[in-house]
Amino acid sequence: MLRKLVEAILENLSSKEVFLFRVICGSCGSEYGNRPIRFSKAEAPPTTHSKQIIYDAIYEQEFYAAKQVAIRNAAEQMNYCPICKRLVCNQCFLICDDLDMCTQCATELEQQGNPVLPGIVEVAM
Ligand SMILES: [Zn+2]
Numbered sequence: 001m002l003r004k005l006v007e008a009i010l011e012n013l014s015s016k017e018v019f020l021f022r023v024i025c026g027s028c029g030s031e032y033g034n035r036p037i038r039f040s041k042a043e044a045p046p047t048t049h050s051k052q053i054i055y056d057a058i059y060e061q062e063f064y065a066a067k068q069v070a071i072r073n074a075a076e077q078m079n080y081c082p083i084c085k086r087l088v089c090n091q092c093f094l095i096c097d098d099l100d101m102c103t104q105c106a107t108e109l110e111q112q113g114n115p116v117l118p119g120i121v122e123v124a125m
């Protein structure tokens with residue numbers, strides 16, 4: 001289910017040369033996704049029409065593969081807050097006694113909890 005939610009808000013920042021996807025935490029704005037992956041044929045433009053068709057198909061395959069990596073990575077970092085219905089990252093999501101929720105909702109609803117991932121970590125890509 002989380003993967004579907006992540007996929008729904010996944011941003012495609014890919015170009016003709018690089019595959020890049022990201023999801024932004026609804027609370028802190030941190031970005032999660034994949035490291036930029038270079039298209040394997042980026043350095044060798046097709047010289048014939050046949051090659052063009054083949055390269056287009058390769059691009060499509062690599063695009064799809066990179067997207068799956070991004071969704072998998074982001075899904076590991078994101079949580080669905082049942083109160084505000086946003087996707088927030090592990091640093092912004094609290095394990096509470098009754099219902100796990102994001103830090104902002106926990107503050108508003110006066111709930112205590114521990115973050116899934118305490119402290120600041122390097123941006124996980
Ligand atoms: Zn966050």
Ligand SMILES: [Zn+2]
Nearest residue numbers: 081084102105
């Ligand atoms: Zn929330």
